[in-house]
Amino acid sequence: MPELPEVETVRSGLEKLIVGGEIANIRVPYPKVIMGDAPAFIQGTLASQFTAIDRRGKYLFLRLSNQRTIVSHLRMEGQYSVEPLDAPLHKHTEIVFELADGRALFYNDTRRFGRMTLAETGLEQIAVPTLAKLGPEPITTDLHLEYMIQIFAKSKKPVKSFLLDQTKIAGIGNIYADEVLWQSKIHPETPANELDPSQLAILRDSIISEIALAIKHHGTTVHSFSNVFGEVGQFQNQLEVYGRSGLPCLRCGTPLVKIRVGQRGTTFCPKCQVR
DNA sequence: CTTAAGCCCTGCGGGC
DNA sequence: TGCCCGCAGGGCTTAA
Numbered sequence: 001m002p003e004l005p006e007v008e009t010v011r012s013g014l015e016k017l018i019v020g021g022e023i024a025n026i027r028v029p030y031p032k033v034i035m036g037d038a039p040a041f042i043q044g045t046l047a048s049q050f051t052a053i054d055r056r057g058k059y060l061f062l063r064l065s066n067q068r069t070i071v072s073h074l075r076m077e078g079q080y081s082v083e084p085l086d087a088p089l090h091k092h093t094e095i096v097f098e099l100a101d102g103r104a105l106f107y108n109d110t111r112r113f114g115r116m117t118l119a120e121t122g123l124e125q126i127a128v129p130t131l132a133k134l135g136p137e138p139i140t141t142d143l144h145l146e147y148m149i150q151i152f153a154k155s156k157k158p159v160k161s162f163l164l165d166q167t168k169i170a171g172i173g174n175i176y177a178d179e180v181l182w183q184s185k186i187h188p189e190t191p192a193n194e195l196d197p198s199q200l201a202i203l204r205d206s207i208i209s210e211i212a213l214a215i216k217h218h219g220t221t222v223h224s225f226s227n228v229f230g231e232v233g234q235f236q237n238q239l240e241v242y243g244r245s246g247l248p249c250l251r252c253g254t255p256l257v258k259i260r261v262g263q264r265g266t267t268f269c270p271k272c273q274v275r
Numbered sequence: 276c277t278t279a280a281g282c283c284c285t286g287c288g289g290g291c
Numbered sequence: 292t293g294c295c296c297g298c299a300g301g302g303c304t305t306a307a
Contacts, residue, residue: 002301003301019281056303058302073300073301073302075283075300075301075302076284076285076299076300076301077284077285077300092285109284110284110285110286111283111284111285111286111299111300112283112284113283113284113285113300113301113302115302115303130302132304155277155278156277156278157277157278164301165303166302171279171299173301174299174300174301262278262279263279263280263300264299264300265298265299265300277307278306278307279305279306279307280304280305280306280307281303281304281305281306282302282303282304282305283300283302283303284300285298285299285300286294286298287297287298287299288297288298289295289296289297289298289301290294290295290296291293291294
């Protein structure tokens with residue numbers, strides 16, 4: 001499931017492969033992938049070139065030479081692949097951007113949850129209002145401790161759910177939320193406003209370093225995630241709690257426990273992570 | 276304003 | 292072998 005590190009991995013792959021490519025034709029085997037008017041999307045992208053690929057939180061921005069931007073969210077299992085023009089569609093290929101150089105950019109999505117839409121570059125938040133509400137990126141220069149102290153104090157939500165709220169911090173999903181709470185020795189059901197500044201400092205450091213480390217390892221492959229080159233990530237080998245329910249805690253040996261917090265599967269160590 | 280629940284989708288694994 | 296059911300989950304929508 002693509003979280004920020006996986007989306008960043010896709011971003012850098014697309015940057016290497018398709019920037020400079022010109023969209024000669026578009027096929028849309030699954031029109032629902034396009035939010036809004038599909039014909040307008042096609043008309044607004046045809047004959048333009050990809051000029052850059054950016055990212056904000058879990059959103060991708062495919063910049064076009066006509067001052068428009070394709071805003072793409074992979075949700076659970078969306079992936080891009082670059083194929084020869086005559087390559088057969090995958091079982092779940094939803095849109096094909098045929099390039100003038102004889103290649104094609106496929107967007108494939110097993111669960112069909114992902115969506116894309118066309119926006120005016122610089123005005124993406126009009127097409128996707130959520131973008132205007134996204135919290136800071138989990139990097140040292142954007143995610144300040146003072147900010148965390150301020151926002152955590154205002155919520156009684158379980159800290160696990162709080163971390164998944166993209167309006168508070170952008171880019172964290174279920175896997176990395178469990179990982180950083182384990183690293184910080186914080187129980188996932190602890191109300192956000194019960195964490196003291198020293199705990200928030202530890203949590204902040206953990207979030208920032210974990211996300212950076214996962215990007216360095218090209219993300220986590222749990223189900224189908226792969227980058228544009230069809231390569232899987234490496235970070236799943238370094239996960240310390242996610243998917244390890246029943247296995248011994250890597251710190252204390254206590255079997256890890258899986259519970260549900262805010263409708264989400266949550267794995268933690270009942271001994272290390274105390275409320 | 277907040278938080279909670281339902282929904283979208285498909286593949287997979289468990290139970291029988 | 293095969294069918295059915297429940298689970299997985301990000302974010303949007305609707306409800307409380």
